[in-house]
Amino acid sequence: MRTRVFAGVAAAAVTALALSACTSGTPATTTSTPDGGTAPADNVTLTLATFNEFGYTDEMFAEYEASHPGVTIEHQKAGQSTEAHENLLTRLAAGGSGLPDIQAVDSDWLAELKPLASQFADLSSSDVDGRWLDWVTAAATTEDGQLLGYGTDIGPEATCYRKDLFAAAGLPSERGEVKTLLDGDWDHYFEVGKQFHAATPDVGWYDSAGAVMNARVQQLANPYSSTTGTETVIPLGDNTQIKELYDSTLQASVDDGLSAGLGQWGTDWVNAFQSGGFATMQCPSWMLGVIEGNAAGQTNWDVADTFPGGGGNWGGSYLTVPAAGAHVQEATEFAAWLTAPEQQLKAFASKGNFPSQVEAQASSELAAATNAFFNDAPVGEIFKNRAAAVETQPFKGEHYFALNTIVGTAIGRVDVDKSTTAEDSWNQAVTEANDTVG
Numbered sequence: 001m002r003t004r005v006f007a008g009v010a011a012a013a014v015t016a017l018a019l020s021a022c023t024s025g026t027p028a029t030t031t032s033t034p035d036g037g038t039a040p041a042d043n044v045t046l047t048l049a050t051f052n053e054f055g056y057t058d059e060m061f062a063e064y065e066a067s068h069p070g071v072t073i074e075h076q077k078a079g080q081s082t083e084a085h086e087n088l089l090t091r092l093a094a095g096g097s098g099l100p101d102i103q104a105v106d107s108d109w110l111a112e113l114k115p116l117a118s119q120f121a122d123l124s125s126s127d128v129d130g131r132w133l134d135w136v137t138a139a140a141t142t143e144d145g146q147l148l149g150y151g152t153d154i155g156p157e158a159t160c161y162r163k164d165l166f167a168a169a170g171l172p173s174e175r176g177e178v179k180t181l182l183d184g185d186w187d188h189y190f191e192v193g194k195q196f197h198a199a200t201p202d203v204g205w206y207d208s209a210g211a212v213m214n215a216r217v218q219q220l221a222n223p224y225s226s227t228t229g230t231e232t233v234i235p236l237g238d239n240t241q242i243k244e245l246y247d248s249t250l251q252a253s254v255d256d257g258l259s260a261g262l263g264q265w266g267t268d269w270v271n272a273f274q275s276g277g278f279a280t281m282q283c284p285s286w287m288l289g290v291i292e293g294n295a296a297g298q299t300n301w302d303v304a305d306t307f308p309g310g311g312g313n314w315g316g317s318y319l320t321v322p323a324a325g326a327h328v329q330e331a332t333e334f335a336a337w338l339t340a341p342e343q344q345l346k347a348f349a350s351k352g353n354f355p356s357q358v359e360a361q362a363s364s365e366l367a368a369a370t371n372a373f374f375n376d377a378p379v380g381e382i383f384k385n386r387a388a389a390v391e392t393q394p395f396k397g398e399h400y401f402a403l404n405t406i407v408g409t410a411i412g413r414v415d416v417d418k419s420t421t422a423e424d425s426w427n428q429a430v431t432e433a434n435d436t437v438g
């Protein structure tokens with residue numbers, strides 16, 4: 001098996017994608033294997049392109065290769081969702097040239113691909129009916145019933161925190177105590193942060209205002225669009241609910257000094273996990289693997305069964321099969337295998353990616369799962385509770401990702417770059433949103 005990381009390229013316009021040529025791949029001939037799998041008549045290499053951490057391991061790939069003689073898995077891994085997004089759009093605009101056999105897609109920009117559904121294989125099948133939570137499947141289904149992707153995970157949010165930094169500020173530090181301390185709304189979370197900041201003014205209460213803003217947006221039913229059927233974009237300049245969250249988040253983060261002012265995924269943010277630059281962060285289940293990787297060697301990270309405002313879901317991804325691939329049939333079979341309950345549970349054990357698969361969520365294995373790095377936190381139980389607490393999922397239309405990115409960038413100009421005022425940055429975001437949506 002070979003692993004290589006591909007670099008990001010410039011994004012292409014969605015309108016150009018819709019006009020690009022569509023090439024359908026021809027599946028290779030396959031034969032049955034003794035274990036009920038399939039083996040290609042000729043050896044094939046299946047390229048799997050993901051980003052961040054999906055929890056897939058070399059051992060999982062070796063297991064699949066062993067049961068499917070002639071198949072070799074090549075894992076391409078981008079650093080961030082935005083990098084994968086740019087790569088995919090650019091290659092779709094080129095008619096599919098250079099696309100992997102399986103492309104992971106973030107739920108935040110999945111809707112952008114629905115107008116381009118002809119460039120993807122239809123993954124609907126009676127073999128996978130009922131496999132996922134209903135809303136997971138619905139988000140990946142076009143109006144005419146094409147299933148664009150198989151769900152890999154969802155991102156129920158808890159609160160990850162540094163026990164030592166809580167103790168240094170005179171706050172309770174055991175996870176049950178932290179749950180009691182933090183249970184409440186966002187205003188309460190900010191108030192506890194002010195107590196922390198008063199005691200330890202050189203340490204951020206949380207990593208970034210952008211992360212807080214994004215978490216709050218995920219708790220809105222219609223953050224950027226006014227309907228849940230056909231997308232009707234709310235002009236950003238008239239979007240009072242987003243503006244209120246923007247103002248209050250920057251008030252707490254910058255004016256009250258609660259943010260460490262770190263851009264997520266940047267070098268300073270990564271280094272802060274080792275230096276103790278912030279005490280809490282909004283923590284979807286998949287973030288556990290990111291924290292463990294960045295904070296390797298640290299012993300004070302823990303996770304509490306609580307989240308401001310009750311519940312929230314950040315993230316969740318899908319595996320799609322581009323129609324231009326040379327091995328569509330084999331790729332579809334591999335994508336189905338990766339999203340089966342057994343593999344979703346292995347991904348959770350590896351990196352904390354919480355299953356979107358119904359059977360996996362109900363398993364005793366998930367319920368009993370603990371995480372040694374997070375001081376043996378009962379992460380299976382915690383994130384099952386956090387998933388049950390999610391009451392609202394935002395409607396994510398074709399423009400959701402672009403608008404949410406514009407707002408997040410506006411927050412970053414004030415909190416991270418400190419290059420402008422909150423008012424001027426908002427006005428710039430409104431202009432950018434108008435130019436983007438048209």
